[in-house]
Each structure stands twice: as structure tokens, then as C-alpha cells.
Amino acid sequence: xxxxxxxxxxxxxxxxxxxxxxxxxxxxxxxxxxxxxxxxxxxxxxxxxxxxxxxxxxxxxxxxxxxxxxxxxxxxxxxxxxxxxxxxxxxxxxxxxxxxxxxxxxxxxxxxxxxxxxxxxxxxxxxxxxxxxxxxxxxxxxxxxxxxxxxxxxxxxxxxxxxxxxxxxxxxxxxxxxxxxxxxxxxxxxxxxxxxxxxxxxxxxxxxxxxxxxxxxxxxxxxxxxxxxxxxxxxxxxxxxxxxxxxxxxxxxxxxxxxxxxxxxxxxxxxxxxxxxxxxxxxxxxxxxxxxxxxxxxxxxxxxxxxxxxxxxxxxxxxxxxx
Numbered sequence: 001x002x003x004x005x006x007x008x009x010x011x012x013x014x015x016x017x018x019x020x021x022x023x024x025x026x027x028x029x030x031x032x033x034x035x036x037x038x039x040x041x042x043x044x045x046x047x048x049x050x051x052x053x054x055x056x057x058x059x060x061x062x063x064x065x066x067x068x069x070x071x072x073x074x075x076x077x078x079x080x081x082x083x084x085x086x087x088x089x090x091x092x093x094x095x096x097x098x099x100x101x102x103x104x105x106x107x108x109x110x111x112x113x114x115x116x117x118x119x120x121x122x123x124x125x126x127x128x129x130x131x132x133x134x135x136x137x138x139x140x141x142x143x144x145x146x147x148x149x150x151x152x153x154x155x156x157x158x159x160x161x162x163x164x165x166x167x168x169x170x171x172x173x174x175x176x177x178x179x180x181x182x183x184x185x186x187x188x189x190x191x192x193x194x195x196x197x198x199x200x201x202x203x204x205x206x207x208x209x210x211x212x213x214x215x216x217x218x219x220x221x222x223x224x225x226x227x228x229x230x231x232x233x234x235x236x237x238x239x240x241x242x243x244x245x246x247x248x249x250x251x252x253x254x255x256x257x258x259x260x261x262x263x264x265x266x267x268x269x270x271x272x273x274x275x276x277x278x279x280x281x282x283x284x285x286x287x288x289x290x291x292x293x294x295x296x297x298x299x300x301x302x303x304x305x306x307x308x309x310x311x312x313x314x315x316x317x318x319x320x321x322x323x
Contacts, residue, residue: 047291120300121272129292134220
């Protein structure tokens with residue numbers, strides 16, 4: 001595999017012979033000349049953290065520079081996203097997140113959305129699992145529905161307000177034909193904290209993926225009442241999908257990379273190309289598959305269109321939500 005750095009080195013060598021090749025001026029070919037910071041707006045150990053760390057390990061090979069992950073959790077993931085938004089648009093500070101960058105704006109948690117950044121690329125999609133504590137005794141979506149109907153407003157469910165977990169829970173209620181105020185939402189910084197609360201019995205359930213909850217599923221501390229995907233997950237072959245149980249409900253977390261608004265187009269293009277190589281790498285694909293995740297690359301322009309469509313759908317869903 002020929003890395004981005006190798007290609008640039010070839011361009012420089014050709015240029016030294018007085019030939020014109022590879023396009024662009026000499027300044028374009030200098031990027032990256034130093035290490036990058038990759039901000040992950042969630043705590044270590046969650047699905048988003050695990051998947052992006054796997055990606056940036058591969059990215060270092062393509063760019064020929066170190067890429068340092070930095071967890072900046074809090075405020076429904078806006079602490080980290082705001083830091084990147086306000087950074088110099090030079091390609092050296094990137095954000096790894098998902099559709100929460102749209103959702104927090106809709107929820108009024110932040111005053112900016114995806115258009116405050118330069119979308120670089122969509123990398124992966126991770127089907128979500130409605131995850132509950134083993135001590136609830138629930139084994140199916142129907143068990144959950146019955147409990148919620150019998151005790152409206154009393155079943156506690158962990159969310160990060162205005163984030164993906166919040167929108168997932170609302171969509172789940174809609175698809176299971178339950179009123180919007182059926183659950184008692186409890187706010188957490190991220191999935192890791194919420195999963196700990198599920199294990200201790202503090203709350204009944206939470207949105208999770210197999211990357212974040214792998215150990216809990218293995219020990220039997222938590223169980224699935226439905227996988228929001230069209231087919232069962234390789235990581236949890238015994239967990240039924242919602243569709244198998246008669247509910248038309250699918251939901252995936254779409255994780256991608258952003259740069260500050262105003263980042264030069266040629267740098268965004270270079271980064272997008274590098275991430276395409278990463279997502280096409282069999283080793284990376286195998287690694288994320290172990291987390292119940294699929295590679296789903298979109299280059300920067302197509303990713304921007306994808307985000308516009310998501311924003312429209314989430315605005316419609318938010319009409320029935322309380323923030």
C-alpha cells in the first residue's frame with residue numbers, strides 16, 4: 001500500500017528534477033509537517049472512543065505523522081466539538097464524532113450544527129442495541145413494552161440529553177407505539193457511565209453498541225431486548241433484531257470526521273482520501289466488525305449531503321421530544 005506521505009515524497013523528488021507533476025503548489029505538499037490532534041468528545045472506553053482510536057492508528061501510517069487522540073467529554077459532547085470548531089482551520093485539529101453534532105443543536109444544547117465544520121468523511125455505521133440490566137428479567141421488546149405500559153413514567157432509561165442516545169430512545173418509543181413521556185430519562189455524560197448505572201440497577205436500560213458493552217454482554221450483566229438492525233450482529237448472534245420481533249425499527253450511529261470550518265479544500269481532500277484508504281483496509285474492517293460495526297465510507301462532499309438529510313429527519317423527530 002502506498003501511503004499519502006510516500007506519494008507526496010515522490011512529488012517532491014520529481015519537482016527537484018525540474019519536472020511538473022502531481023498538481024498543486026509546493027505549500028499544498030507540505031501538509032502534514034507535524035503531528036495532529038484528534039478530539040473525541042466522549043470519555044475513554046465508549047464505542048466512539050474505541051472505533052476512532054482504531055481508525056487513527058491506521059491514519060498515522062497514511063499521513064506519516066503522529067495522530068494523538070484527546071478525549072474531551074461533557075456537555076452532551078459539545079465540550080470537545082466546540083474546541084475543534086474554535087481551532088485554527090489548518091488541518092491539525094480534527095473531531096471524531098457522530099450525528100450528535102446535529103442533535104445537540106436541535107435540542108438547544110449548542111448554538112452550532114454540522115455546517116460549522118468541514119465534513120471530512122463518514123467512516124462507519126454501528127447498529128444500536130436496546131440494552132437492559134439482567135436483573136430486569138426482560139428478554140424481549142414485548143417484555144419492555146408491557147412493563148412501560150403497566151408503569152408509565154417509572155422505567156428509568158439512561159441518555160445524554162440532546163445526543164444520539166436521547167434521539168434513539170425517542171425513536172424507539174415511537175416505533176414501539178409508546179407515548180413520548182413513557183420513560184423516566186436520566187442524564188449521563190456518556191454511554192460508559194450509563195452502562196455502569198444499568199449494571200448497578202440505578203436505571204433499567206440504555207442505548208449501547210457491542211463495542212461499548214462487550215464485557216457486560218459477555219458476563220451477562222446486561223442483555224438485549226432488541227438490535228436495531230436488519231440482521232443479527234456477529235458479535236451477539238443470539239440477540240434478536242427488532243424486526244424479528246415484529247417492530248420496524250433500525251438505527252445506527254454514523255461516525256465521521258470533521259475539521260474546523262475554513263480548512264483549505266486541498267487538506268480536506270487529502271484527509272478524506274487518507275480515511276478512504278483506512279476504511280478499505282481489511283485489518284481495520286475486521287477490527288471494527290468485532291465491535292459490531294460496518295465500514296461505510298463517504299467522501300467529504302457526499303458526507304455533507306448525508307448530514308443535511310439527517311438534520312431534516314431529526315428535526316421532524318424532535319417535534320415530539322422534550323429537552
